[in-house]
Amino acid sequence: xxxxxxxxxxxxxxxxxxxxxxxxxxxxxxxxxxxxxxxxxxxxxxxxxxxxxxxxxxxxxxxxxxxxxxxxxxxx
Amino acid sequence: xxxxxxxxxxxxxxxxxxxxxxxxxxxxxxxxxxxxxxxxxxxxxxxxxxxxxxxxxxxxxxxxxxxxxxxxxxxxxxxxxxxxxxxxxxxxxxxxxxxxxxxxxxxxxxxxxxxxxxxxxxxxxxxxxxxxxxxxxxxxxxxxxxxxxxxxxxxxxxxxxxxxxxxxxxxxxxxx
Numbered sequence: 001x002x003x004x005x006x007x008x009x010x011x012x013x014x015x016x017x018x019x020x021x022x023x024x025x026x027x028x029x030x031x032x033x034x035x036x037x038x039x040x041x042x043x044x045x046x047x048x049x050x051x052x053x054x055x056x057x058x059x060x061x062x063x064x065x066x067x068x069x070x071x072x073x074x075x076x
Numbered sequence: 077x078x079x080x081x082x083x084x085x086x087x088x089x090x091x092x093x094x095x096x097x098x099x100x101x102x103x104x105x106x107x108x109x110x111x112x113x114x115x116x117x118x119x120x121x122x123x124x125x126x127x128x129x130x131x132x133x134x135x136x137x138x139x140x141x142x143x144x145x146x147x148x149x150x151x152x153x154x155x156x157x158x159x160x161x162x163x164x165x166x167x168x169x170x171x172x173x174x175x176x177x178x179x180x181x182x183x184x185x186x187x188x189x190x191x192x193x194x195x196x197x198x199x200x201x202x203x204x205x206x207x208x209x210x211x212x213x214x215x216x217x218x219x220x221x222x223x224x225x226x227x228x229x230x231x232x233x234x235x236x237x238x239x240x241x242x243x244x245x246x247x248x249x250x251x252x
Contacts, residue, residue, distance in 0.1 A: 009233050012240065016211065018218050043244050050247075051212035053190050054197070058098035062112055063091060066119045072083050075091070 196246035208239035
């Protein structure tokens with residue numbers, strides 16, 4: 001198995017909540033018996049958690065800049 | 077009066093989404109100042125079209141505008157960053173062949189820090205970087221990502237898989 005085949009696409013879809021209930025259940029059974037695929041899933045889960053570290057709010061002045069640009073009343 | 081109504085609608089629907097737009101614009105332009113310019117231009121476009129949006133789909137609608145605005149900006153300022161979809165897919169296929177699969181090579185646990193992950197993301201192609209940002213940072217589902225980026229869901233799935241493979245390899249993400 002390579003990680004570029006359909007197994008990986010299905011794994012990603014499963015972890016992203018994109019599979020319907022029946023397909024998710026079927027895939028869970030497969031995960032339980034495929035340690036390599038399960039390990040791959042663990043890596044993806046960890047990566048997704050780390051990605052949240054990169055979520056940052058827009059700069060403070062952006063909102064006021066947009067409000068001024070469009071002639072909106074200042075909200076702050 | 078009509079202008080006030082439109083301004084009020086824009087303030088209610090779009091202003092709360094500025095951070096979402098900024099994150100996407102930043103992922104596509106690569107820096108804060110350019111991202112702010114893109115979001116400002118996107119807001120002008122959104123304001124002009126504010127009467128066309130359905131409230132419940134405002135987020136995907138605004139991010140679609142940001143996507144198109146960023147593409148316009150890149151076409152003008154960094155045309156080399158904008159390859160056609162076919163060219164991108166060919167490049168990405170080649171990249172994934174050389175970077176994936178990745179196995180855990182040592183049992184030693186390596187910590188990943190934010191800067192390493194940012195550097196890994198920056199090394200992705202534009203299409204992969206945008207797609208994984210929309211999925212793992214913005215939290216959009218596949219259908220919404222397809223809508224924002226204008227590609228089929230199958231392409232979204234492929235890009236997500238490629239992006240994660242490359243990020244895991246480049247960031248040396250390992251399980252505990």
